[in-house]
Amino acid sequence: MVRVSDEVRRLRKRFEARAEESQIWDAVQLARHPDRPYTLDYAERLFSDAFELRGDRAFSDDEALITMLARYHGQTVVAIGHQKGRDLAERTRRMFGMPHPEGYRKAIRAVELAERFGYPILTFVDTPGAYPGVKAEERGQAGMIARSVLAFCQASVPVVATVIGEGGSGGALAIAVADRVQMQENAIYSVISPEGCAAILWKDAGQAKKAAFAFRPTARACLDLGVIDTIVDEPGGGAHADLDASARLLDTALRQSLAEAEAIPPAQRRALRRAKFRAMGVWGVADEPTNQDF
Amino acid sequence: MTPIEVNVERTAGDEGGGRRHPNTCPSCRSHFRDDELRHSLRVCAQCGHHFAVGAMERIEQMLDPGSFVEIGSELRAADPLAFVDLRPYTDRLLDAELATGLGDSLVAGSGQIVGRPTAVAVMDFAFMGGSMGSVLGERFCLAADLAVARRIPLISVTASGGARMQENILALMQMAKTVGAVDSLREVGVPYISVLAHPTTGGVIASFASLGDVVVAEPGALLSFAGPRVVEQTTGEKTAPDFGRSESNLRLGQLDAVVPRRELRGELAKLLVLFSPAEEEPTGDNEPLPQTGSDENPVDRVLGMFGLGRKRG
Numbered sequence: 085m086v087r088v089s090d091e092v093r094r095l096r097k098r099f100e101a102r103a104e105e106s107q108i109w110d111a112v113q114l115a116r117h118p119d120r121p122y123t124l125d126y127a128e129r130l131f132s133d134a135f136e137l138r139g140d141r142a143f144s145d146d147e148a149l150i151t152m153l154a155r156y157h158g159q160t161v162v163a164i165g166h167q168k169g170r171d172l173a174e175r176t177r178r179m180f181g182m183p184h185p186e187g188y189r190k191a192i193r194a195v196e197l198a199e200r201f202g203y204p205i206l207t208f209v210d211t212p213g214a215y216p217g218v219k220a221e222e223r224g225q226a227g228m229i230a231r232s233v234l235a236f237c238q239a240s241v242p243v244v245a246t247v248i249g250e251g252g253s254g255g256a257l258a259i260a261v262a263d264r265v266q267m268q269e270n271a272i273y274s275v276i277s278p279e280g281c282a283a284i285l286w287k288d289a290g291q292a293k294k295a296a297f298a299f300r301p302t303a304r305a306c307l308d309l310g311v312i313d314t315i316v317d318e319p320g321g322g323a324h325a326d327l328d329a330s331a332r333l334l335d336t337a338l339r340q341s342l343a344e345a346e347a348i349p350p351a352q353r354r355a356l357r358r359a360k361f362r363a364m365g366v367w368g369v370a371d372e373p374t375n376q377d378f
Numbered sequence: 379m380t381p382i383e384v385n386v387e388r389t390a391g392d393e394g395g396g397r398r399h400p401n402t403c404p405s406c407r408s409h410f411r412d413d414e415l416r417h418s419l420r421v422c423a424q425c426g427h428h429f430a431v432g433a434m435e436r437i438e439q440m441l442d443p444g445s446f447v448e449i450g451s452e453l454r455a456a457d458p459l460a461f462v463d464l465r466p467y468t469d470r471l472l473d474a475e476l477a478t479g480l481g482d483s484l485v486a487g488s489g490q491i492v493g494r495p496t497a498v499a500v501m502d503f504a505f506m507g508g509s510m511g512s513v514l515g516e517r518f519c520l521a522a523d524l525a526v527a528r529r530i531p532l533i534s535v536t537a538s539g540g541a542r543m544q545e546n547i548l549a550l551m552q553m554a555k556t557v558g559a560v561d562s563l564r565e566v567g568v569p570y571i572s573v574l575a576h577p578t579t580g581g582v583i584a585s586f587a588s589l590g591d592v593v594v595a596e597p598g599a600l601l602s603f604a605g606p607r608v609v610e611q612t613t614g615e616k617t618a619p620d621f622g623r624s625e626s627n628l629r630l631g632q633l634d635a636v637v638p639r640r641e642l643r644g645e646l647a648k649l650l651v652l653f654s655p656a657e658e659e660p661t662g663d664n665e666p667l668p669q670t671g672s673d674e675n676p677v678d679r680v681l682g683m684f685g686l687g688r689k690r691g
C-alpha cells in the first residue's frame with residue numbers, strides 16, 4: 085500500500101469527479117485557435133519600444149523563437165517567446181513555433197544579456213513542442229533544451245513566464261522556469277500533446293479528446309497541482325475575440341507577477357526559484373519495504 | 379499535434395520487430411543463460427551487443443561490493459490525476475513494481491568505486507519504460523543533496539523513454555526540478571558524471587542527463603530527444619540506421635566518450651580520481667614521473683587495477 089497525504093486525496097477526488105471535461109476540450113481548441121494572439125501581438129501592445137535580437141551567434145536565426153530588448157512600463161526588459169506564424173508562409177518560416185536548438189541557444193544568449201545588465205526577463209510560451217526533426221537532433225536538441233532550462237535556473241534577475249497558447253513539452257519548459265509562472269485561462273500546458281499521448285497510451289491518435297480528459301492540460305489543473313501561480317483572464321470567447329482586451333488583462337497580471345518577482349532579494353532568487361520547482365511533484369510513501377521476494 | 383516523447387512502452391532493442399526471448403541477442407541471435415549474461419555484464423560474448431541492465435544489477439557492476447546504501451526507497455508514485463488510459467495508472471505501477479522489485483524507475487543512494495565515495499542515481503528501463511515522474515525527480519534530488527552535503531561526486535546512469543505521461547504536467551516539471559539539482563551541484567563545485575544507456579530519450583535527455591560535467595554513453599545506445607518513429611511520423615523525414623546512436627552523438631560533439639560496459643567501472647574510477655583534490659607530489663623539477671602501478675600516483679594506481687596502465691618514457 086502507498087500512503088498519500090490528505091491533499092493528494094482531495095486532488096484525486098476532484099479529478100475523479102471528471103468535472104469540467106467540456107472546458108478541457110474547449111481550452112485545447114482555443115489554445116490552438118488560428119487567430120489567437122501570439123508573442124508579437126502582445127509585444128506590440130505591451131511594450132513602448134522594442135528591438136528584436138536575432139541570431140544565436142553560432143549557426144542561424146531561428147524564427148520560431150524570438151528574443152527582444154523592450155521597454156515595459158518605463159523599464160527595460162528582455163522578452164523571449166515562441167512565435168507561430170499567421171499565414172501559411174509565415175507559419176512555415178517560423179516552423180509553427182517549434183524551435184531548433186539554435187532557437188534555444190538564442191534564448192540562452194538573451195538570458196545572459198539580461199543577466200549582464202540586470203534586466204528582468206518576460207517569457208511567452210506558445211509551442212506545440214521543440215521541432216522533432218533529424219537536423220534538430222543532429223545539432224543537439226535535447227542538450228540545448230537542458231542548457232536553456234539551466235540558464236533560467238541560474239538567472240539572478242526576476243523572471244516571469246506566461247503560457248499564452250500551447251505549452252508543449254520540453255520545448256515549452258525550456259523558457260518557462262521562472263519566479264512566477266502564469267497561464268492564460270484557455271492556454272494548455274502538458275508533457276505531450278493530447279494526440280501524442282493518445283497515440284502512445286490508447287494506440288490511436290484519434291482518441292486525443294480522451295487523452296486530454298485524462299491528463300488535464302488546463303490552467304485550472306496546473307494551478308491545483310502547484311505548477312503555476314496565476315491564471316490570467318481572457319475576454320469572453322477567448323483571447324482571439326479581442327486582442328486589445330486580452331493584452332490589457334495580460335498586462336495587469338504581468339505587472340503584478342513582475343512586482344512579486346522583483347520583490348525577491350536578488351541574492352536569494354536562484355535558490356528560491358530552485359526550491360519552487362523542487363517542491364513540484366506528488367508522491368506517497370510505501371508501507372512495505374522494497375525488494376520483496378515474490 | 380506533435381508527439382514529442384518517444385513511446386515509453388517500447389522495449390529496449392525491439393526495433394527488429396517480433397517476439398524474442400530477452401536473453402537472445404538481437405544482433406547475432408546467440409542465446410545465453412541468465413547467469414552467463416549476468417557474468418558477462420549483459421554484454422553479448424559473441425558480438426558485443428549491450429543488453430539492458432536493471433538498476434540493482436547496474437549498481438552491483440559499478441560499485442564496490444557491499445558499499446551501496448539506498449535512499450528514498452520508500453517513495454512511491456501517488457497518481458494525483460487519478461489517471462486512467464486503457465488501464466489505471468495505479469495498476470501499471472503495481473505491475474512494474476512486481477516485475478522489477480523497484481518502487482520506481484530510478485534508484486538513488488551512495489557507494490564507493492575503488493574506495494572512492496560517490497552518490498549514484500541509476501535508472502531501470504523495465505519500470506514503465508524508465509519514464510520520469512515525481513518519484514524519479516525527488517530521488518534524483520535526494521542523490522544530489524547527498525552529493526552536496528558530503529561534497530562527493532554524483533554519477534547517474536539513465537535509460538528512459540521520456541517523461542511519464544500519466545503524471546502529465548508534474549512529469550514535465552521534473553525536468554526543471556532535476557536541472558535545479560544539477561545547478562545545486564554546480565554551485566558548490568561537486569562533479570556530476572552522466573552515463574547514458576540505451577535508450578535515453580525525451581525529457582530525461584533534455585534535462586539532467588545532458589548536463590554532466592562529463593557525459594559518456596554505452597555503445598549503440600539511442601540518445602535523442604525525439605525517437606526515430608516520432609521524427610518519421612511528424613516530419614516525414616527518413617532516419618538513418620545510426621540516427622541518434624551513441625557513435626553519431628560522439629561524432630556530432632554531444633558526448634565525451636563511448637565506453638563499452640566492461641570498461642565503465644574503470645573509466646568512472648579514473649574520473650573520480652581526476653575530479654579529486656590535488657595530492658602532494660614529490661618535489662624536484664627533474665624527478666621522473668611515477669611508474670605504472672606505483673603507489674605515488676592515484677590515476678596510475680587505479681588504471682593498474684584494471685590492467686590499463688599508461689606507458690611512461
Ligand SMILES: [Zn+2]
Pocket residue numbers: 403404405406407408422423424425426427
Ligand atoms: Zn550478439
